[in-house]
Amino acid sequence: MQKHESPLPALFAALxxxxxxxxxxxxxxxxxxxxxxxxxxxxxxxxxVSRHLKVLRxxxxxxxxxxxxxxxxxxxxxxxxxxxxxxxxxxxxWAPSLDRLAALLDEKDSTP
Amino acid sequence: MQKHESPLPALFAALxxxxxxxxxxxxxxxxxxxxxxxxxxxxxxxxxVSRHLKVLRxxxxxxxxxxxxxxxxxxxxxxxxxxxxxxxxxxxxWAPSLDRLAALLDEKDSTP
DNA sequence: TCGTTAATTAACGTATCGGTTAAATTGAGG
DNA sequence: CCTCAATTTAACCGATACGTTAATTAACGA
Numbered sequence: 001m002q003k004h005e006s007p008l009p010a011l012f013a014a015l016x017x018x019x020x021x022x023x024x025x026x027x028x029x030x031x032x033x034x035x036x037x038x039x040x041x042x043x044x045x046x047x048x049v050s051r052h053l054k055v056l057r058x059x060x061x062x063x064x065x066x067x068x069x070x071x072x073x074x075x076x077x078x079x080x081x082x083x084x085x086x087x088x089x090x091x092x093x094w095a096p097s098l099d100r101l102a103a104l105l106d107e108k109d110s111t112p
Numbered sequence: 113m114q115k116h117e118s119p120l121p122a123l124f125a126a127l128x129x130x131x132x133x134x135x136x137x138x139x140x141x142x143x144x145x146x147x148x149x150x151x152x153x154x155x156x157x158x159x160x161v162s163r164h165l166k167v168l169r170x171x172x173x174x175x176x177x178x179x180x181x182x183x184x185x186x187x188x189x190x191x192x193x194x195x196x197x198x199x200x201x202x203x204x205x206w207a208p209s210l211d212r213l214a215a216l217l218d219e220k221d222s223t224p
Numbered sequence: 225t226c227g228t229t230a231a232t233t234a235a236c237g238t239a240t241c242g243g244t245t246a247a248a249t250t251g252a253g254g
Numbered sequence: 255c256c257t258c259a260a261t262t263t264a265a266c267c268g269a270t271a272c273g274t275t276a277a278t279t280a281a282c283g284a
Contacts, residue, residue: 009133016125017272021118028202035231048273050232055271069230069281077206080199084206087196090140094189094196129242147261160243162262167241181251181260 008086011079014059020052032074120198126171132164144186
């Protein structure tokens with residue numbers, strides 16, 4: 001039997017860099033784009049962007065498709081789904097606390 | 113006006129290390145624990161655990177309370193809430209794709 | 225086929241990260 | 255006051271991460 005190494009830390013690590021986070025948000029909000037179009041997410045060289053894209057791809061967070069001479073990158077919905085499920089799986093833990101906070105704020109107003 | 117530096121990359125980076133991810137899951141599933149009780153999340157020394165906890169704290173992902181000589185760590189629900197809101201904010205993007213995947217799988221069964 | 229555009233890979237320097245052991249700190253108690 | 259237990263801080267070290275510029279690969283049109 002094999003050790004189930006969770007892919008989540010890798011996903012988190014990929015998003016943990018500001019440039020890669022910016023790239024990911026761009027792809028999420030504006031849809032798929034070529035590497036060149038992503039050039040202006042930060043003031044860094046093209047090779048730097050390229051390597052960030054490689055990290056994102058290795059983590060499974062983005063996919064690459066080839067269109068002529070350019071490579072088109074898009075967020076992999078399944079990866080985001082994994083993140084969502086992880087957080088959702090712990091929602092029972094943190095959501096009540098937020099409710100409780102809201103309740104406390106309410107209480108402050110209604111029952112002194 | 114000040115530049116709104118998103119705290120999300122820092123949160124992601126904090127979770128991007130396997131040890132810190134394990135610590136976080138422990139705190140999520142088993143509740144608050146002392147640094148000593150977290151010792152066995154990995155086969156590393158106590159100072160190493162301590163520094164990971166410091167990173168988590170600096171990222172705002174965990175809180176520290178003092179109980180006599182020991183420090184009790186707990187996940188900060190607001191931080192998890194931030195992650196949840198980020199993903200939720202992009203749900204419109206990725207959730208439909210998952211539906212489409214399910215549809216494709218269905219299709220494979222019913223309409224060949 | 226030659227040149228141009230798009231992107232990646234190669235090679236390299238520096239900074240940060242994550243681990244260790246040893247020393248310092250802090251609180252509880254005899 | 256002295257000691258013990260819990261934890262953090264200090265000092266150090268090797269590996270990795272991220273940036274750069276230069277060179278390479280790949281696709282396309284004149």
